[in-house]
Amino acid sequence: MPTYKLVYFDGRGRAELARMLFAEAGVKYEDFRVKENWATEKPKTPFGKLPVLTVDGGESLAESGAIVRYLAREFDLDGGSSIYAAQADMIHTAVIDLANDFPYFEEDKAKLAERVKTLEEKKANLVFEKIEERLKASGSQFLVARKLTYADIAVASFVDAFKDFDDSFIKKFPCLDALQQRIASRPNIKKWFDNRPKTMF
Amino acid sequence: MPNYKLVYFNSKGRAEVVRLMFAEAGVEFEDKRVQEEDWPQLKPTMPFGQLPVLYIDDKPPLPQSGAIERYVARELNFDGGSSLAFAYIDMVCNLLEDVGSKVPFMEKDEAKKAAGTKDALENHIYPAFDKIEKKFKEGGEEFLIAKRLTLADLAIFHFSDVARVIDANFITKYPTLDALCKRVAARPSIKKYLENRPKTPL
Numbered sequence: 001m002p003t004y005k006l007v008y009f010d011g012r013g014r015a016e017l018a019r020m021l022f023a024e025a026g027v028k029y030e031d032f033r034v035k036e037n038w039a040t041e042k043p044k045t046p047f048g049k050l051p052v053l054t055v056d057g058g059e060s061l062a063e064s065g066a067i068v069r070y071l072a073r074e075f076d077l078d079g080g081s082s083i084y085a086a087q088a089d090m091i092h093t094a095v096i097d098l099a100n101d102f103p104y105f106e107e108d109k110a111k112l113a114e115r116v117k118t119l120e121e122k123k124a125n126l127v128f129e130k131i132e133e134r135l136k137a138s139g140s141q142f143l144v145a146r147k148l149t150y151a152d153i154a155v156a157s158f159v160d161a162f163k164d165f166d167d168s169f170i171k172k173f174p175c176l177d178a179l180q181q182r183i184a185s186r187p188n189i190k191k192w193f194d195n196r197p198k199t200m201f
Numbered sequence: 202m203p204n205y206k207l208v209y210f211n212s213k214g215r216a217e218v219v220r221l222m223f224a225e226a227g228v229e230f231e232d233k234r235v236q237e238e239d240w241p242q243l244k245p246t247m248p249f250g251q252l253p254v255l256y257i258d259d260k261p262p263l264p265q266s267g268a269i270e271r272y273v274a275r276e277l278n279f280d281g282g283s284s285l286a287f288a289y290i291d292m293v294c295n296l297l298e299d300v301g302s303k304v305p306f307m308e309k310d311e312a313k314k315a316a317g318t319k320d321a322l323e324n325h326i327y328p329a330f331d332k333i334e335k336k337f338k339e340g341g342e343e344f345l346i347a348k349r350l351t352l353a354d355l356a357i358f359h360f361s362d363v364a365r366v367i368d369a370n371f372i373t374k375y376p377t378l379d380a381l382c383k384r385v386a387a388r389p390s391i392k393k394y395l396e397n398r399p400k401t402p403l
Contacts, residue, residue, distance in 0.1 A: 047332055058285075070285070073284050083260060086272035089268035090248075090264055094265060126250055130249055
């Protein structure tokens with residue numbers, strides 16, 4: 001098994017899905033969190049951003065999407081064939097696209113509520129409706145390939161993060177609600193959720 | 202070879218890199234371009250109500266340009282030949298998508314659009330390209346990753362093509378990348394494709 005080091009800020013944000021993949025796969029990694037020293041760390045990154053993954057101390061890999069897809073493949077969590085990988089990819093990409101609009105740093109409560117509502121009405125409801133339909137129609141416990149993939153974990157990660165903004169959102173989608181509960185209660189994921197650092201974002 | 206049908210609007214946008222891969226690989230595909238007036242009726246029938254969408258034989262249609270690009274790259278050997286190489290290719294594409302998305306193409310207020318475009322260029326696009334150029338120059342290779350033409354080279358080419366709309370001399374600021382883009386455009390299959398494709402600004 002290679003040595004992995006994942007570098008991010010001290011928060012869930014764009015690193016949490018990767019951390020959940022490490023947890024689910026039971027793979028050890030260094031969970032490095034940049035706290036005060038971002039100014040010195042920043043120039044060391046490929047593009048001045050986090051997260052960054054290094055594998056066996058090699059060249060740094062940036063971009064959370066690239067990191068997640070790489071780990072999913074390495075840990076056999078991408079469905080196992082290129083068409084299944086593509087389906088998991090499309091779901092993950094659609095869900096992450098929503099997460100990019102999270103109003104993490106909105107301090108005005110009224111504006112925050114409005115931004116969350118807009119996000120739901122303009123994008124999130126449609127995406128989740130479509131994924132809900134898909135899961136319901138498949139009659140499977142999982143979104144793709146009839147087995148666990150990073151698409152399932154991405155939905156669970158989204159719901160976990162979106163709770164900070166609207167914890168009733170997922171109730172509109174009963175199959176996905178059940179799915180994310182199943183994921184959250186998987187032993188390795190549960191253990192990670194129970195033990196991870198408690199952070200603001 | 203499966204039957205491919207790529208559905209998008211009549212523009213380059215989020216479908217062009219896939220079209221370039223098909224062209225370079227010499228793979229036939231149906232290049233379906235949806236007219237604006239037909240889109241409202243078609244939209245609810247699409248998996249996520251968006252384009253592009255790729256149909257592969259009779260499989261369920263695949264949406265999300267990133268997922269389509271990655272799938273086609275793998276199928277047609279533009280993925281660098283290993284998972285790790287593909288991860289770096291993926292990183293470059295994500296970065297381009299990320300900085301490109303900062304340009305307010307849809308902004309109707311001209312002043313806001315100009316200001317937003319300037320901000321995108323100066324604070325996101327130029328810094329990213331400075332870094333890619335530096336690394337590529339230092340590496341001294343013909344292609345960005347894995348010593349062969351990959352999705353990353355085509356993505357840079359497409360970005361440089363479309364970036365002319367917001368900065369007419371964009372890629373000339375980056376000589377090594379400029380030379381790469383010229384090499385890509387000169388490849389026989391790509392050259393033929395570029396000569397024959399519908400001419401659209403974006």
